[in-house]
Amino acid sequence: MSEFPWEEAAATGVGSHPGGDHLETLRTVFGELPGLPYLPELPDRGVGADMIGRTAGLLVDLPVAVQPSGWRVTDRPGRDLRRAREHLARDLDGLEEVAYGYTGPLKIQVCGPWTLAGAVELRHGDKMLADAGAVRDLAGSLAEGLAAHLADVRARVPGAQVIVQLDEPGLPGVLAGTVPTASGFGRLPAVEPPDAAERLRAVLPGDAFTVVHCCAPGVPLNVLRAAGAGGVSLDAALLRRRDEDRLGEAIEAGIALFLGVVPGSGAPLPATAAAAEPARTLWGRLGFPPGRLAEQVVLTPSCGLAGASPGQARAALARCREAARVLREDPEDG
Template identity: 75%
Template structure:
């Protein structure tokens, strides 16, 4: 049976969120390419230490902004610190492995970076407060990230010419930014909430104009309207955190053409459910929203609920395999799963 999708991926596709266990980029990339041939991605390996973490990896892409590691975490500095160099080296090794192992690959390929709001809530200014506390610093960070991300995308395209690059911004901190619950650097206060239009504007400024873009937010209370206003092409979230009150907003986004990457398998070690059990809630949600079942497998991609860095390599492989099999089940019998 041939499944058709109007999106960059084939219908009945699955993918991962980003992080993996282990410290061997080539070994991990071989596994990703093998388990997810229709929508592979560049895996992240935070077990390699400082500089392989989400914040440090993205900070290494910033243009004309230097960072270093202090006891409190990443901080802007006059010149790049040693750990910033490690971050660049880690990413360079990952890209070398990609160029070697993905020779001849043609199709969608996803990369991930930390989004501007989570980054602003994580990196401190030189005087010690978080970047999020200074709107001018947030603007500078956003502009620098946009330029660095564009260069990163161009670099991936040069190494894998047949790849259609998808860019995922990881924004687990965005709900807290909007709610005003991000702690100050001292931990004794909370930073002011950012207004939704400003949050959307900064996100939009980072998204490459010529690239399919998505935002991953594994926190409760995903800000669907902010993401839609920002113009993202897809929203990635943990399906287990969805509540019925969110369904209207999800339906609005789907109606507007937004794709969803739904996390349906736990990212940490657990007993994996049967394929039908994994796929059934997704099919049920689609039916409640009243959309054509034939669209489901094209507009929805299945993923683990979050990164897999805390799992074993064997579990990571099994989780991706289960997502792929459940995605195919959704394509083959969406109505049967919804009614079972």
């Protein structure tokens, strides 16, 4: 029996999909990934369906709206926020229909506080990231909204063991001090790792298995571990050799690895064995027992699938599922 919510040789997706048919996309996800499905996101639908807007719809007492420069805090909820909430409500209705009777792990995704703070502007000023108090308020609002969202998903799919993924592609830039100001002419000061971990910890729910996804170079594994994440999700192609020691320490400590091994856009898919090879090679280089590989590593596309066609997205999920089964085989027999 696995110590993780999923069975061994599991595969899943990162989050986004092409198109606007949420019911068909849900059927695809549950059909191709029956062991670890997730609630897909469809940014092609427009305002409020993007990563920032979708998560903004969860915020409590912190309304935002779209301005020419992007999302910005406002005095009261408006049309943009209503659209975001309507998109999510339709998705949850579809989830309830497609997942009727489902039992097992189910992943949901929301934008993390640091990437959100680097994208949303204050009412009359710079990005929220420029104000430590605003970031604290944002994290608190997101934590409250995420808790309500998690409860809603559990009520709609009572047999699900919900896994929560925070998407933090902007976190390396936050820590490095490379996030541009609202004007674009400067850079916001770097955030110290302990502060970054504290805000992440405040958002990660304590009553669910949690994963933090970062599809950027230099994933801050020490920050994610300090925040208490149960798993890290990253692109195998962007993993640097100098980061492998810290990754090995995280795995040794029991953290799950969601490893992106299949292109997320229209690039040709690798053969099944080739898709599994990055995980096998990395695991062997880190010196872990082969028997733990299929249990502790989940295979995914390298990032979201919004840039692919519906057929390519389906094929990418199928290839991840097939490659995950290879991880269960003895290398000497394969």
